[in-house]
Amino acid sequence: MQTHAAKRVEIIIEAPMQGRLTDALTRAGVTGYTVLPVLGGSGRSGEWTREGQVGRGGMVAVVCLIRPERLGNLLDAAFTVVERHIGVVSVSDCEVLRAERF
Amino acid sequence: MQTHAAKRVEIIIEAPMQGRLTDALTRAGVTGYTVLPVLGGSGRSGEWTREGQVGRGGMVAVVCLIRPERLGNLLDAAFTVVERHIGVVSVSDCEVLRAERF
């Protein structure tokens, strides 16, 4: 099966910022992303859990597969949104099927 | 701690296809997988979100850790299911504890 080198970027960010992040990604030329729910976590700003929350709090994980040459753009875009906010960004190498989709 | 080289395959696929995918994986000799919920996403077929949906729509992420030598089989199996469908497949290198489990 033919695979193609790509990057997998995972951004864990506060839910109220999700729309701003995905808008910024789209502007940076990202063609797709997937949003996963997050149950809870811990970091410099303490521990939290989603259970019983009523508001639009909590965090989400945004996963984005892209061609390696677009990584710089994506990270710049993500950074402007995440910069002043709680959240983490990680990047790993991967291979994708059907490269024409990215 | 002793670790062993493995592959992490992540398949994002339409929920109605989940059973067909995991059946195909099992037939291809995969011994385990984990299904994660997906809140929403965007791709060539547009943007979508899970909120308020009533039917069995949306997507799921299937994560599968396998021995490197089984990757070809797994991708072939996954591809036959995903081929005509919305979805993405990515593969990355990883290390696992307790290799006897895979």
Added chain:
Amino acid sequence: MQTHAAKRVEIIIEAPMQGRLTDALTRAGVTGYTVLPVLGGSGRSGEWTREGQVGRGGMVAVVCLIRPERLGNLLDAAFTVVERHIGVVSVSDCEVLRAERF
């Protein structure tokens, strides 16, 4: 954008063990982690799904980004908790933004 080498550890574990795992991680000097919900899966102990469950069953995925030099500690800590339990641990290389956070 400046990135820094790190490790991404993903631990899929039974929900009743989640607190014990994150406590052990914290004791091992881990500064952050994120917990993702799991819908279902399959492994040596069979297939299961979260739907309709009433108790605190099921599994969760704990994702942890750390500096490479702390990996050994983390795996030791995770292993003592996971050892006798259902679950899988995988590690992959990644790059993170804002290294001062880890």
Added chain:
Amino acid sequence: MQDILSLAADNLLSPMILCFALGLFAALARSELTVPEAAAKALSIYLLFAIGFKGGVAVADHGVDGGLISALLAGVMLSFALPFVAFGLLRGLTGLSVTDAAAVAAHYGSISIVTFVTAASVLTSQGIASEGYMVAVAAAMEAPAIISALWLVSRAGSGAQRMDADLWREILLNGSIVLLVGSFVIGMVTGQDGMVRIESFIVSPFQGVLCLFLLDMGLVAGRGLRASRGVLTAGALVFGVVMPLVGALAGLAAGLLLGLSTGGVALMMVLAASASYIAVPAAMRVALPEANPSIYLTLSLGVTFPFNLTLGIPAYVAVAQAVTGG
């Protein structure tokens, strides 16, 4: 005519329809108001259970006459036949591909249980009786249309349809069919004894629950419309309001042939006029993945569902009353 208008006004100003409108407005204005998926599913389980159970109790009260069987048969035949009409209309009115047109056609042969539930509650509030077994007819009409659509595609040679045994099981045992038929049978078996026990759960709060559910349907429909701006051509829009009228006429004919009561005729019209947006879309994703989901979802949920809810139901009820003299 006067009557139809005042009935329509009554319907349009009911809390249910206004809740749907609120949801539509909120979604189109991009408010972040959302009903959690789990809550929406729980509400739909409640509605299906309540409507099925009540239908079963009604049948237990009045006894099963031959009408049940013939109504089931008529429903199945309508569901088989309507996709052909829809397909013809679509090929005439729009430039949709065979696959897309067939997928849309499957939705219009099948039914929308929420439209049915809303119509049933309009009938109740106007004191118009209907056959309890219409619930079973609704269940029977969910699936046959899918077969017609797949046959249309295979005849055109475009895309192998994939009707494996798994898909059959998924379609015939999909959640809403099982729940509707199951609770219908439970209602039939337990009759008034069972009803007394759970009446204050499934009867009194019913319309209120329906309000919240329609709020969510409005949100989902509005989000769908927003996401798929420009997907529908003018021809497709026309289809979205003409097809329910064609379906309603077919339902009217069937209802009169069967000799149903006024309420029964109205419900048969509603079933034939409504389009699925739960069971059929899932089946299409499996069997006709090449068909574009935005098209069929937007048409059925964004155009036909609101049309039936607001103008269709009062019109069908009024016509049924006029024709049956009820």
Added chain:
Amino acid sequence: MQDILSLAADNLLSPMILCFALGLFAALARSELTVPEAAAKALSIYLLFAIGFKGGVAVADHGVDGGLISALLAGVMLSFALPFVAFGLLRGLTGLSVTDAAAVAAHYGSISIVTFVTAASVLTSQGIASEGYMVAVAAAMEAPAIISALWLVSRAGSGAQRMDADLWREILLNGSIVLLVGSFVIGMVTGQDGMVRIESFIVSPFQGVLCLFLLDMGLVAGRGLRASRGVLTAGALVFGVVMPLVGALAGLAAGLLLGLSTGGVALMMVLAASASYIAVPAAMRVALPEANPSIYLTLSLGVTFPFNLTLGIPAYVAVAQAVTGG
């Protein structure tokens, strides 16, 4: 006997049991009907709150007599003792390892609150009174059995049990104990005044909510049975119906010794006869991870729970009536 049979038939044809059967059928037929996890948890919170509150109000009405304390003690003792009986039976009837047998035994010493709730609602619908504090007895019986099971394992030297302080807290403050005891106390404190305020929430719709909850229990039990075909030997199956009968006898003896009312005796039988499938499984995953969850879940949820629900409860009620002359 005549009476028992007609009571059993009545029970089997109640909407609740039929809903359970529907769920079971849907899961075994692999329908994709599911109740969302969040909805199932919300329903169980409702049921626990309602049953606890009603028990508390009943105690407030009748005053706390000495019966409360002695019934609590009896419940705790039963919960401690029954695992030993279960363990002995299992070692005789099945080839289960010490660890697996002990884990199963813990479930049968503990209780199933849904079985209790169903029995309470059967009593209510038959107009049989019972002590309000039986709810507190139910809560008290959840945990002790776990200790007996761990002691059985440690005695056999197979696998160090891990009863750390955290686990103690988790067991004693598990969600259902806290909610049951908490709402019991709230009911006791607010009495009829509080009841008037929330009656139309916790009393009238109760049986209807129970229907939907049992539908989900049927789905969960059915999926469990399907996933673990072949896990249970014939001996284990026998245990799954014999053990509740043994438990019920022990509960009968305790109820008579305590001088409980007819309803109280029946509920004591139900508690002793039922097996946990929420609190104990979670505790076992932590304390006895080597025990196979398929075995204990399938037995308690797939065999004993349906048995109690369908045949057990009417039998226990009938016996309690015969023996107390109530």
Added chain:
Amino acid sequence: MQDILSLAADNLLSPMILCFALGLFAALARSELTVPEAAAKALSIYLLFAIGFKGGVAVADHGVDGGLISALLAGVMLSFALPFVAFGLLRGLTGLSVTDAAAVAAHYGSISIVTFVTAASVLTSQGIASEGYMVAVAAAMEAPAIISALWLVSRAGSGAQRMDADLWREILLNGSIVLLVGSFVIGMVTGQDGMVRIESFIVSPFQGVLCLFLLDMGLVAGRGLRASRGVLTAGALVFGVVMPLVGALAGLAAGLLLGLSTGGVALMMVLAASASYIAVPAAMRVALPEANPSIYLTLSLGVTFPFNLTLGIPAYVAVAQAVTGG
């Protein structure tokens, strides 16, 4: 005084407050009792819909007098003004940074709809009437405080505020405002006709649903308190109980100036005294990300909310009665 105390005791021993206390206890004792997020959101949708609808029906019954407009204006002005008072108090009482103090101040200018709902249900159960349009006032008071807070920050030059068009839309069309105003309008349009249809859904079970919701609020507040031990200084704690009293006085003045009924004055006091923990926190995360969420959430949800719920509401009601002679 005697009256206030007995009213407070009555309130403290109501099922609602006891449920809140139970949740608080469970969370502080680290019980794993939790209400699923989806269920909590569904309950809040129910409460918002019911309170909005009932307010609208009340207005439909009594006609819209000029009072609606002036009360809306007064509410908006209070929401604008209170953050300045809160900011001043915070800078005096605590060492919070400008950003943190401004963020907290925004919460206290805005309102807590659950506090409002609880107060409304206390009034109902005491037979004290209030203006139906107070629901609209509540909606109008949600957002203005945010603007004052951002102005405070920008004036101090610390941190550029980011009020882009998106944020405006999110704040003004946030879920609870849309639902509250929407259901208020629906209630106004459908009036008693609509009420009759859904009364047994939104009126009778209301207090029971509120109990479960407050149980969850107790859990969330307790978890918050536990997670942020040591975050609050003594000065901040003092602020958390003094500020609601200051707010209540301002609300009292406004209510009297407007010539509201006894219930209306009490509700105006409650609105001014309460602090937001849904809409404002989300806005602050976007607009003032540097502000520490533990501080504002712990103060508003962990200190002021319980204070208002237990002692505040009965006190405000009693004062309103004394002052208006109602």
